[in-house]
Amino acid sequence: MLALVLTPLSAQWIKIPTAGIPRTADGKPDLTAPVPRTADGKPDMSGLWRQPNGVKYTINLDADLKPGDVVMQPWAAALYKERQDNISKDDPVGYCNFPGVPQMEAVPYPYKIIYGQGTIDILYEAFHTFRQIFMDGRELPKDPNPTWFGYSVGRWDGDTLVVETAGMNDKTWIDTGGHPHSEALHVTERFTRKDFGHIDLQIRIDDPKAYTKPWTVTYGLALMPDTEMLEYVCNENNVDTKHLVGK
Amino acid sequence: MRRLLLLAICLPLGAQWLKYPTPGIPRSAEGKPNLTAPAPKTAEGKPDLSGIWHIDGLGYSTNITSDLKPGDMLPWAEAVTKERVAKLGLDNPVSRCLPPGPSIGLFGELQKVIQTRDEVAILNESGIFRQVFTDGRPLPEDPSPAWQGYSVGHWEGDTLVVETAGFNDRSWLDFGGHPHTEALRVTERYRRKDFGHMRLEVTFDDPKTFTRAWSIGMDVFLVPDTELLETVCNENEKDAVHLVGKLSDEVKGEIAVPRETAAKYVGTYEIKQPRMNVGISEASNGKLMMDVNGKGAVELIATSQTTFLNEAMGAHVDFFPDAQGKTGYLILKIVEGDLRGERK
Numbered sequence: 001m002l003a004l005v006l007t008p009l010s011a012q013w014i015k016i017p018t019a020g021i022p023r024t025a026d027g028k029p030d031l032t033a034p035v036p037r038t039a040d041g042k043p044d045m046s047g048l049w050r051q052p053n054g055v056k057y058t059i060n061l062d063a064d065l066k067p068g069d070v071v072m073q074p075w076a077a078a079l080y081k082e083r084q085d086n087i088s089k090d091d092p093v094g095y096c097n098f099p100g101v102p103q104m105e106a107v108p109y110p111y112k113i114i115y116g117q118g119t120i121d122i123l124y125e126a127f128h129t130f131r132q133i134f135m136d137g138r139e140l141p142k143d144p145n146p147t148w149f150g151y152s153v154g155r156w157d158g159d160t161l162v163v164e165t166a167g168m169n170d171k172t173w174i175d176t177g178g179h180p181h182s183e184a185l186h187v188t189e190r191f192t193r194k195d196f197g198h199i200d201l202q203i204r205i206d207d208p209k210a211y212t213k214p215w216t217v218t219y220g221l222a223l224m225p226d227t228e229m230l231e232y233v234c235n236e237n238n239v240d241t242k243h244l245v246g247k
Numbered sequence: 248m249r250r251l252l253l254l255a256i257c258l259p260l261g262a263q264w265l266k267y268p269t270p271g272i273p274r275s276a277e278g279k280p281n282l283t284a285p286a287p288k289t290a291e292g293k294p295d296l297s298g299i300w301h302i303d304g305l306g307y308s309t310n311i312t313s314d315l316k317p318g319d320m321l322p323w324a325e326a327v328t329k330e331r332v333a334k335l336g337l338d339n340p341v342s343r344c345l346p347p348g349p350s351i352g353l354f355g356e357l358q359k360v361i362q363t364r365d366e367v368a369i370l371n372e373s374g375i376f377r378q379v380f381t382d383g384r385p386l387p388e389d390p391s392p393a394w395q396g397y398s399v400g401h402w403e404g405d406t407l408v409v410e411t412a413g414f415n416d417r418s419w420l421d422f423g424g425h426p427h428t429e430a431l432r433v434t435e436r437y438r439r440k441d442f443g444h445m446r447l448e449v450t451f452d453d454p455k456t457f458t459r460a461w462s463i464g465m466d467v468f469l470v471p472d473t474e475l476l477e478t479v480c481n482e483n484e485k486d487a488v489h490l491v492g493k494l495s496d497e498v499k500g501e502i503a504v505p506r507e508t509a510a511k512y513v514g515t516y517e518i519k520q521p522r523m524n525v526g527i528s529e530a531s532n533g534k535l536m537m538d539v540n541g542k543g544a545v546e547l548i549a550t551s552q553t554t555f556l557n558e559a560m561g562a563h564v565d566f567f568p569d570a571q572g573k574t575g576y577l578i579l580k581i582v583e584g585d586l587r588g589e590r591k
Contacts, residue, residue, distance in 0.1 A: 013387060013397070016384055019365045019382045020365070039290070095481065096344070096481045097479065097482060098479065112378075115363065116359075116361040117271050117297045118269075119361070121361060121368070123376050123378070128346070128375045128376070129374050129375060129376070130374075130375075130376045132359075132475070141264060147477040148482070228378075229378075231394060233346060233394055235481065
């Protein structure tokens, strides 16, 4: 878990004007300017974003939900209790494994959305890795080889980017608190850019093997203007492992 | 077998979307990609380098300096390389899932180029990405050293010129252990000749390690109708516990192979997947040498009459000549499996 809150000591390009940002007369980014659009008229979500509420949703994705909104199947409830009792000592992220979907968007680190040819891609500062969302109309693979990030396809619902992800392995945790999931997990993320500086992200967790009904969480993302990502190398200095002893 | 090494030629066990038509590729009437169609351009009129690419640099993986002359490398760097070879690459950071550094992508892993107005992003199949900023910013002065450094790019005609500096000095330039310092500057020049082909020239300039700047050139091929797989080094890292050997133990155990036996193995062997030509030649001292795609020849250590160790690769090679010694095949045993090469 602590891997998630490393603080960089120094950096470059931490203060560099981002090209293409609308600015006020005094040069400040105008984060309430209208949503930019691509040549084909779709909202352009390109830019450096972060989830601005610290580790709130990283630790507990259902932090804003009411009791009864998230009902685990008995095995999942028992596993969640065990993870909570052990203070998340077995969190794969503590061992430099990927948080997976949807936790990657909830970590308090910047990530960059870029538009490729037939894809929308997310470059994550955390774990120095990336995720591809295929926009070329392909379907989610049937019976895929399970992976940490699964397989993601996206489509437009009006001005909302809808990303469906499936084919994840069952090693990732939904949050560092330990909400479990099975390989049946299907995540639907809905990205809506409200204005230049803000995205609403709605995440729907559908895993009938782990939860009695789907549950949905919404949080905001904030644009990070005039800066860049740092190089994040979890394996370089992972001092967590020896502290992950539980209870 | 002592080390991971051929990260570059990992053989995936299963996969998805591995045969899915890539959108935007010009095709013949029967749907085959036309890889000699003209290179595409962006809306701004620059060459568009987008696509999944394979850099044909595997031959440099064991010795990226194989085109250099004796004396081009400073004595301290010769000594460090020798020590790393003697320890069979024990301390190679990539064996501990650390980033590859300046040689990222050169040794054959697939990489996807995404080109936007302000940057070229490169997604490497090994799971990490690079950002090359083309928005006109200068390289940072006195940067905090990073495994992949800091990259900016500009266009010289139709060539994308990428300059990278600010590397840390912990990465190795190749599996053979060639070192570099924080003074290293790398210049990559990418020129897309047609839809399916690029030429890449990489210049390494590190006056604290080499007496002169030097370059290697490689062909780069578009790989159509497939996708990157997920590689997670940490998930299944089994190397570290095996990293125990010393070259001196291997040399001590070396078997004498009669020259006439060794001569039967000399030739070129073609491995189909991943595509590589293995050259076996005889050195003046009678020892067998092995190169990949004509680059990076290293001396083999005989561990039996038919089995030899390529230390730099951490791989054994078995020879299967026929009775006449004219034809035959070899098996290259890497961590990911056995690769069969037919004699050409």
